[in-house]
Amino acid sequence: MKDNAAKVKDRTIHIIQGEFRVSDTPGDMLSTVLGSCVATCIYDPVRMVGGMNHYLLPTGVPTDVNLKYGAHAMELLLNELYKKGAVRERLEAKVFGGARMLKGLPNIGGANAEFAQWFLKTENIRCVLTSVGGTRARKIRFWPCTGKAQQMTLDEVNTDPAAMASKADTHEVELF
Secondary structure, eight states, X not given: OOOOOOOOOOEEEEOOTXXXXXXXXXXXXXXXXXXXXXXXXXXXXXXXXXXXXXXXXSOOOTTOOOTTBHHHHHHHHHHHHHHTTOOGGGOEEEEEEOOOOSTTSOOHHHHXXXXXXXXXXXXXXXXXXXXXXXXXXXXXXXXXXTXXXXXXXXXXXXXOHHHHHHHHHTTOOOOO
């Protein structure tokens, strides 16, 4: 007799800038690519629910409610986790990104990473892993039901604006 148990189908959910997702579905994997942006992955190991956000800037104009800002992205992620039964005292966070992608410009990535860590501390959410800073982009994969995360750093590119301008003049493009 055949086993009629439903097979869990693995599903990749891509998170782009300014988005967040929460899941308690086994087999779901959240994925994003980061440069100076930050992704915070938060997980409740008892409820087996987790989520990821991807924000561009730490804060914005108070009247500008937009997911591109960390403050709003973090609040929405937490609220959705709570709706699915997560409990603040059990939450574990992992923070990724915040690279300095362009030399000679303000360190937006550093500010993003500092904000995520400050927010988690202020909200009494335990941060169990950080991989922030540097000059390389990262590809992040996060399994919200298990809390497992993987990171792949992408090849370093020359981010000197003068070098980038000279390459643009010769129609060379470096993709990572």
